[in-house]
Amino acid sequence: MNKVQMDRIQTGKGFIAALDQSGGSTPKALLQYGIKEDSYSNEEEMFDLVHDMRKRIITSPSFSSEYILGAILFENTMDRTIDDQFTADYLWEKKGVIPFLKIDKGLSDIENGVQLMKPIPDLDSLLKRAVEKNIFGTKMRSVIKDANHEGIKKVVEQQFEIGKRIIAAGLVPIIEPEVDIHSLDKEESEKILKHEIFNQFSNLGQDEKVMLKLSIPTKDNFFSDLVGEPHIARVVALSGGYTQIEANEKLSRNQGLIASFSRALSQSLTAQQTDEEFNATLSNSIKAIYAASIT
Template sequence: MKKEQMDRIHTGKGFIAALDQSGGSTPKALLQYGIQEKSYSNDEEMLGLVHEMRKRIITSPAFDSEYILGAILFENTMDRTIESQFTADYLWEKKGIVPFLKIDKGLAELENGVQLMKPIPDLNGLLKQANEKNIFGTKMRSVIKEANPEGIRKVVEQQFDLGKQILSMGLVPIIEPEVDIHSTNKEKSEKILKDEIFKQLSALDKDSKVMLKLSIPTKDNFYSDFIDDSHVIRVVALSGGYDQKEANEKLAHNNGLIASFSRALSEGLTAQQTDEEFNTMLSHSIKSIYNASIT
């Protein structure tokens, strides 16, 4: 299974669906979906509603392996079921879509122009659960706000240190050092980030393979060197706050870079839509993101 999934992620045509909103972003995701905060009174009810939203997306006929290579899940989603199967098993066995897991626990306070990841308690325990639930790989996010060389170095070092731990457990890490699209020195940050990532890639064992999830670069095809690197399975792009149209336009100018969109994927979907309306909207979004990803 792992080899088949690896081949699909490495060479398949399509994109990665990010369905991993969690913590503070869950109420925003539900609000975007047309569910007000007054509709739930505690975290359990909130998580139940967001699982129903994700289940509606995943079970839609539009959510198809013809266009989608993989899907990133939140831990709570991994632990829940769809049609009596754990979510990861449903994705792979029913849809042919490779399951990933978001493992970070959110961002630390801003320091040196960046936000590192908060500590991840019992990471090995979580990775063991991921293996038991047939997860292929993991994702973890840091944020770069300023072109601070020291801060960016710490972000990349933290990402790769955890990445090695993930690799040791037989999972593929998605390294995600996001550069804030609103940063006043975004292009300079990207240059520093690129250098730091290359330092870490060159220090990996020759058989170690990672994925990179990066903000769409200011300069077209700036990350093409990563796409060709022997340690990199795939380079995917986050939408980062761009709306779907702008994210697709920018992505289409970067050959070989594929989408891993969250908000831009679920844009326009609401709980109030009929199944026909919902599936039509989702199908349009998926096809437009797919077309931007195969340039």
């Protein structure tokens, strides 16, 4: 593990840019960016276009370590290059931004009010490749729809079980048990979730650390006791379908919580914008998300 990067993640001011839409969500991400599905005829062309989009964001002068601590990539982006450097190396060496990798393979069907992660059969080899590509940490997502104690317990157990394997590989896991923002009992789910997360800390070694990526809580500062917990490197928040303005407003009321936004970061960017327009729009978004993250 890179100590300089760990110190920056734990103490740095800024937020994490989530650039990790993968196979299933890529067409939606491209559509939001102004590229229709008839613009590409196969998966390879689609991933070329999405890499161009991400490259445009990462190489923008607005995308800098002054505001951004880290960026989450997906496997295809990790394996590609920007200016003849692998993406993770470009991020750290040219931008001072810490690279993370999305490792989950998507969600299982709803059971007990939750969606567990699908199995990750090639996990060990993927983690080995991530270390070789100078990735700092990983991210994996589950979803909680209802305040079902059994379901939420299973989500947290699965996350931490895989998290231990990630730590053993020399990486820092971002554990993401997302509570659906449209859930009718979201606040109750958050109470159960926090309880189950605290239960897992006894399974971690004294120096083992994880990050948490959580939905912005219904009750302001509900996760503040997690922010200072010794096993937690950082607590970050997902935008979860809120607009950028809504997400920033809610985030700003939660001290110590920083953003890890995806759609809310890129929502106003389009392929049709000139570089000047694109960079100005991205700059405004980055500064607004940063401001909400340093409260």
